[in-house]
Amino acid sequence: MERFLSADARVMRSSLIRQLTGLVNRPDVTSFAAGSPNAETFPHEQFTQIYSDLVARDKGKIFQYSVTRGNPELIEAVRDRGQRVKNIVASQEETILASGSQQGMELVSRVLLDPGDAVFVELPNFIGATATFENLRARVVGVRKTESGMDLDDLRAKVRQVRSEGAKPKLIYAIPNFQNPSGHTWSAENRSGLLEVANQEDLLVFEDDAYGELYFSGVAPNDLAPMKPDDGDGRVIHMSTFSKILAPGLRVAWIFGPQEIVRRIELAKETADLCTSTLGQLLILEFLNRGWMEPHVERVRGFYDAKSAAMDRALRNSFTGVARWRKPDGGLFQWVELLGDIDTLKFLHEIIDEHKIAFIPGSPFFVDGSGENTLRLSFSNVSDEKIDAGVGKLGELIRARS
Amino acid sequence: MERFLSADARVMRSSLIRQLTGLVNRPDVTSFAAGSPNAETFPHEQFTQIYSDLVARDKGKIFQYSVTRGNPELIEAVRDRGQRVKNIVASQEETILASGSQQGMELVSRVLLDPGDAVFVELPNFIGATATFENLRARVVGVRKTESGMDLDDLRAKVRQVRSEGAKPKLIYAIPNFQNPSGHTWSAENRSGLLEVANQEDLLVFEDDAYGELYFSGVAPNDLAPMKPDDGDGRVIHMSTFSKILAPGLRVAWIFGPQEIVRRIELAKETADLCTSTLGQLLILEFLNRGWMEPHVERVRGFYDAKSAAMDRALRNSFTGVARWRKPDGGLFQWVELLGDIDTLKFLHEIIDEHKIAFIPGSPFFVDGSGENTLRLSFSNVSDEKIDAGVGKLGELIRARS
Numbered sequence: 001m002e003r004f005l006s007a008d009a010r011v012m013r014s015s016l017i018r019q020l021t022g023l024v025n026r027p028d029v030t031s032f033a034a035g036s037p038n039a040e041t042f043p044h045e046q047f048t049q050i051y052s053d054l055v056a057r058d059k060g061k062i063f064q065y066s067v068t069r070g071n072p073e074l075i076e077a078v079r080d081r082g083q084r085v086k087n088i089v090a091s092q093e094e095t096i097l098a099s100g101s102q103q104g105m106e107l108v109s110r111v112l113l114d115p116g117d118a119v120f121v122e123l124p125n126f127i128g129a130t131a132t133f134e135n136l137r138a139r140v141v142g143v144r145k146t147e148s149g150m151d152l153d154d155l156r157a158k159v160r161q162v163r164s165e166g167a168k169p170k171l172i173y174a175i176p177n178f179q180n181p182s183g184h185t186w187s188a189e190n191r192s193g194l195l196e197v198a199n200q201e202d203l204l205v206f207e208d209d210a211y212g213e214l215y216f217s218g219v220a221p222n223d224l225a226p227m228k229p230d231d232g233d234g235r236v237i238h239m240s241t242f243s244k245i246l247a248p249g250l251r252v253a254w255i256f257g258p259q260e261i262v263r264r265i266e267l268a269k270e271t272a273d274l275c276t277s278t279l280g281q282l283l284i285l286e287f288l289n290r291g292w293m294e295p296h297v298e299r300v301r302g303f304y305d306a307k308s309a310a311m312d313r314a315l316r317n318s319f320t321g322v323a324r325w326r327k328p329d330g331g332l333f334q335w336v337e338l339l340g341d342i343d344t345l346k347f348l349h350e351i352i353d354e355h356k357i358a359f360i361p362g363s364p365f366f367v368d369g370s371g372e373n374t375l376r377l378s379f380s381n382v383s384d385e386k387i388d389a390g391v392g393k394l395g396e397l398i399r400a401r402s
Numbered sequence: 403m404e405r406f407l408s409a410d411a412r413v414m415r416s417s418l419i420r421q422l423t424g425l426v427n428r429p430d431v432t433s434f435a436a437g438s439p440n441a442e443t444f445p446h447e448q449f450t451q452i453y454s455d456l457v458a459r460d461k462g463k464i465f466q467y468s469v470t471r472g473n474p475e476l477i478e479a480v481r482d483r484g485q486r487v488k489n490i491v492a493s494q495e496e497t498i499l500a501s502g503s504q505q506g507m508e509l510v511s512r513v514l515l516d517p518g519d520a521v522f523v524e525l526p527n528f529i530g531a532t533a534t535f536e537n538l539r540a541r542v543v544g545v546r547k548t549e550s551g552m553d554l555d556d557l558r559a560k561v562r563q564v565r566s567e568g569a570k571p572k573l574i575y576a577i578p579n580f581q582n583p584s585g586h587t588w589s590a591e592n593r594s595g596l597l598e599v600a601n602q603e604d605l606l607v608f609e610d611d612a613y614g615e616l617y618f619s620g621v622a623p624n625d626l627a628p629m630k631p632d633d634g635d636g637r638v639i640h641m642s643t644f645s646k647i648l649a650p651g652l653r654v655a656w657i658f659g660p661q662e663i664v665r666r667i668e669l670a671k672e673t674a675d676l677c678t679s680t681l682g683q684l685l686i687l688e689f690l691n692r693g694w695m696e697p698h699v700e701r702v703r704g705f706y707d708a709k710s711a712a713m714d715r716a717l718r719n720s721f722t723g724v725a726r727w728r729k730p731d732g733g734l735f736q737w738v739e740l741l742g743d744i745d746t747l748k749f750l751h752e753i754i755d756e757h758k759i760a761f762i763p764g765s766p767f768f769v770d771g772s773g774e775n776t777l778r779l780s781f782s783n784v785s786d787e788k789i790d791a792g793v794g795k796l797g798e799l800i801r802a803r804s
Contacts, residue, residue, distance in 0.1 A: 001636075001660055001662035001663060002662070004514055004572060004606055004663070005513060005514065005663075005666060006512065006513055006514055006515055006516045006519075007516050008512060008513070008516075008670075009512070009513035009514070009666045009669075009670070012513075012666060012669035012670060013669070014669060014672075018672070036466060036467050037466075039461070039462035039463045039465070039466045040462060041462070042461075042462030042465040042466070043462075044457050044461050044462045044464070044465065047457075047465070048453070048454070048457050051450070051453055052450070055446050055449075055450050059441070059444075059446050060441035060442060060443070060444030060445075060446045060649070061441045062446070062651065063441070063444040063446065063449070063649035063650070063651040063652060064438060064439075064441045064444070064649075064650060064651050065438050065645075065650045065651060066651065099501060099653075099675050099679075100675055100676055100677075102673065102674070102675050102676035103674065103675040103676075105673070106673050106674050106675070110408065110410060110411070111407060111408055111410070111411035111414075112406055112407065112408055112411070113408055114408045114409050114410075117408075128673065128676070131672065131673050132673040135669070135670065135673045170406060204406055234403075243467075247462070247465035247466075248465070248466060248467045249464065249465040249466050249467060249468065249677075249679060249680030249681055250465060250679065250681065251501075251675065251677075251678075251679045258403055260403035260404070261403060261406070261407075264407060264411045264414060267411075267414035267415070267416060267537070268410075268411070268414060268537065270416075270420070270533065271504065271507070271508050271530065271533050271534040271537045272504070272505060272508050272674065272675075273501050273502055273504050273505040273508070273653065273675065274502055274504035274505075274530070275502075275651075275653075276653075277501075277651060277652065277653045277679040277681075277682055278651030278652075279651055279652065279679075279681065279682065280679055280681065280682075
């Protein structure tokens with residue numbers, strides 16, 4: 001069969017995190033690995049009400065095909081909310097829906113990247129993004145980051161290096177708010193600095209804001225201002241999703257971007273999946289129309305805020321002196337850097353069978369292979385009691401090795 | 403922006419049929435253009451019952467992410483039904499679900515086709531397939547067909563021609579049952595003959611069976627036997643979908659194929675959309691588990707059988723002497739070849755404003771640009787009365803030009 005495969009297919013690999021799935025998702029394991037939102041936050045009662053009303057009104061039509069760019073009313077609602085909640089003004093022509101932000105990622109990448117083109121990502125970076133770029137045989141270049149964003153000097157140097165090697169630097173990919181995996185949030189200065197580099201070096205910026213609405217108490221949403229509104233030059237593609245704030249299984253995300261690029265994304269989506277699930281779009285549209293979204297997101301914020309606080313307490317109790325961490329200001333992830341010389345991937349394999357605790361080792365997130373002493377703890381799907389016990393035990397095991 | 407686009411994006415075009423959408427879908431028009439199944443056939447009452455039971459049992463979990471390859475129980479149910487209904491034996495490793503067959507088409511194409519690789523398609527061919535191959539810059543080669551299948555001599559000649567030009571012949575794509583757009587069904591002889599050519603010429607076969615279950619009275623399903631069971635050599639990728647027999651808006655299709663290829667499809671799907679809509683998969687799984695599928699499909703067959711008969715009656719009344727057609731034995735489409743020298747694309751533009759009747763001109767389905775005197779009439783979404791009046795008027799207008 002090998003002889004029939006495309007060049008893309010020959011390089012496709014399952015990520016290390018994927019390979020760990022079977023190991024870390026065993027039911028007897030306290031898992032800080034799963035990056036999914038907590039199903040308790042999904043408003044199933046409200047969806048049920050909407051479902052009944054929809055089917056009474058439209059009968060079978062809610063199961064029919066819909067248009068490629070997305071339900072036109074949902075596009076309007078998303079544009080309206082984008083302006084209200086994130087201060088992004090995008091025209092109809094600059095807006096498209098996708099079947100989840102993973103599809104958005106692939107569509108954006110397909111219309112922009114040829115094999116060998118360079119994409120600049122943070123160290124560490126979201127695995128789903130890295131895999132998307134690699135599946136298209138793009139060159140994924142890691143850029144150092146601090147807690148307040150991408151190291152712009154390192155970015156400049158890397159761009160120039162790529163260019164000097166004859167490759168084409170094209171895209172900067174970043175999750176500026178509560179990044180997966182680091183939990184870090186970019187400073188306003190870093191955001192505008194990035195746009196400056198993009199302008200100077202003639203690059204596009206792909207701003208993935210999957211987590212920006214999940215800010216915790218104490219954060220002024222103004223700090224989370226997306227890059228899009230400052231984007232006089234039309235260089236930013238902004239993506240966000242209903243997956244974390246509402247429900248991922250409905251598979252609906254949205255993209256605001258330059259009209260010319262959005263038009264190509266639509267053409268790519270035509271053959272990628274023709275249209276996004278109609279039922280999913282309609283459930284979300286009605287949820288927005290009924291004014292249920294903002295109070296709902298407020299509850300979701302509170303839910304994760306409490307979880308994050310529980311985890312921070314547990315870390316302070318048991319990780320003090322053996323690790324460095326910073327409680328995130330939002331999102332689903334706690335990033336931890338161990339002070340001792342511990343390879344967290346090996347460590348995971350050593351402890352999981354006996355102690356039934358799982359996390360994601362940090363190194364797969366680093367495209368340059370670094371980060372061996374880091375790990376990601378997701379707090380979204382673990383009860384406060386298990387956070388306490390699991391993190392406690394983990395701290396003990398780390399301390400024994402430090 | 404142009405300078406940022408990938409080579410794929412630069413060739414992406416909206417198909418002529420897409421461009422006609424606005425024109426032919428006006429509410430005041432009797433449209434034989436829409437290829438979608440009729441929403442009246444979607445079992446919304448049964449889905450509502452299932453939805454209530456699911457949410458009572460699993461609450462928010464029905465809105466959570468699911469696994470990339472597809473819900474494991476639905477995969478089992480699809481394998482079981484594939485064996486029962488189509489006599490296809492496929493292992494778990496040879497089975498994957500996709501977010502609709504359009505996604506299946508793109509995933510299969512992405513793992514197999516490099517730019518310039520040749521795909522052999524029928525003349526005429528399904529537009530969604532042609533667009534998918536073209537978006538990946540494959541070379542799409544049209545092969546003559548008869549009412550009983552692909553002309554295998556022409557196929558052999560085209561394969562050798564492609565090879566002599568230094569390109570790589572890779573894939574034969576076909577819809578052997580009630581093809582979109584021609585409505586034709588391949589003979590058993592043609593099916594086995596195609597496999598022979600594939601073996602001799604070392605090609606893969608992509609069998610798209612979107613319509614095979616929608617056979618009308620008088621057809622023995624044995625005639626519709628898929629190529630997969632005869633596929634000793636592992637050359638056939640078989641795809642089918644719940645879109646026509648159940649509901650397209652749920653976006654669920656399935657693929658049976660060689661294990662090595664299915665594994666790559668799964669890797670490609672990981673970055674294409676991570677997972678198919680969970681709710682859609684669960685609605686279908688329960689529908690199957692409750693034994694509702696076979697009686698439902700039986701009703702759907704009857705529905706389209708009656709529509710097709712109504713169209714055939716109308717054609718006999720008004721197209722006799724000016725056109726050639728054959729009532730299809732299943733599916734959603736009536737294909738018509740005009741005897742006179744009429745360009746159906748021009749004809750459509752001439753009549754639509756005044757007479758408010760629409761159809762799809764045949765030429766966009768022909769990758770070699772032929773077929774100017776053909777058209778596709780879809781009977782799925784038009785009432786019997788409007789079929790009668792619309793086809794009658796159309797016949798009158800054609801007669802005036804013949």
